């Protein structure tokens with residue numbers, strides 16, 4: 646049984662197999678070379694604009710179940726591109742990406758949506774909440790493609806919101822709560838379907854440091870319960886709490902603490918400025934453009950800690 650099934654707010658399983666269940670995926674698509682939850686082998690990603698942009702230039706890495714991984718690097722170094730590939734929002738130009746055992750190149754768009762809906766939760770810097778809907782229904786919508794009834798979705802949403810400390814805000818609209826609370830709603834929405842993997846792109850980028858730390862506390866807690874979490878961050882204080890830090894530069898992995906030592910090695914890390922746009926988070930629908938034109942200068946830990 647998945648460790649996530651133990652979470653107190655886990656929704657009941659749908660009566661009939663939902664499109665997000667593995668049944669929707671061709672069994673012969675399973676071809677994972679290892680036990681990794683996510684594995685990339687020699688992955689490149691070129692955006693065929695004029696001139697073409699080689700966003701990833703040969704990346705290999707594996708993330709195992711239960712890991713909490715920080716991804717850092719200057720603006721334009723390929724972090725969001727990596728996250729989109731890991732989240733099956735996009736396909737690599739070459740190389741192989743396996744997500745929970747599936748080679749994503751071998752899946753149809755429909756199968757990719759099923760894989761995503763059932764196993765991956767996204768949290769973005771921009772919260773992307775529907776302002777005309779209540780907090781409860783914003784989270785309940787996270788289960789729209791899971792085959793649950795409205796009552797089941799709301800029940801699961803209520804439990805997920807309690808989990809992030811917002812049980813008393815179910816009926817209000819996102820405009821009536823603070824930025825940190827909105828991000829917690831977004832996290833509840835990402836978690837409501839009990840995904841095996843949570844991918845977060847600058848989840849604390851719009852928050853003050855204390856609020857950002859409380860969001861991170863939440864990630865750490867969820868991770869301790871078994872959720873695999875990958876967080877892109879420019880914030881050294883956040884990255885320093887990750888057990889593993891992967892540092893990107895110019896479309897390549899510059900350093901991976903998992904392969905080089907006991908803990909994160911951030912000394913001299915080039916952690917670029919926070920330059921993230923709404924388009925990037927709109928990558929929920931695939932093919933997002935991220936501004937990569939910010940200054941790439943080193944920004945030492947002491948400058949931000």
Ligand SMILES: Nc1ncnc2c1ncn2[C@@H]1O[C@H](COP(=O)(O)OP(=O)(O)OP(=O)(O)O)[C@@H](O)[C@H]1O
Pocket residue numbers: 692693694698699700718719720721722723724725726727917918920921925932933934935936937938939
């Ligand atoms: N949809 C796209 N079309 C064309 N180029 C793109 C697209 N998305 C990203 N790029 C380019 O690919 C490179 C890597 O972008 P990516 O968004 O992955 O960087 P990043 O590390 O997330 O940067 P940031 O920290 O600014 O968010 C950049 O040069 C960027 O301009």
Ligand SMILES: [Mg+2]
Pocket residue numbers: 724725726846921925935
């Ligand atoms: Mg980015």
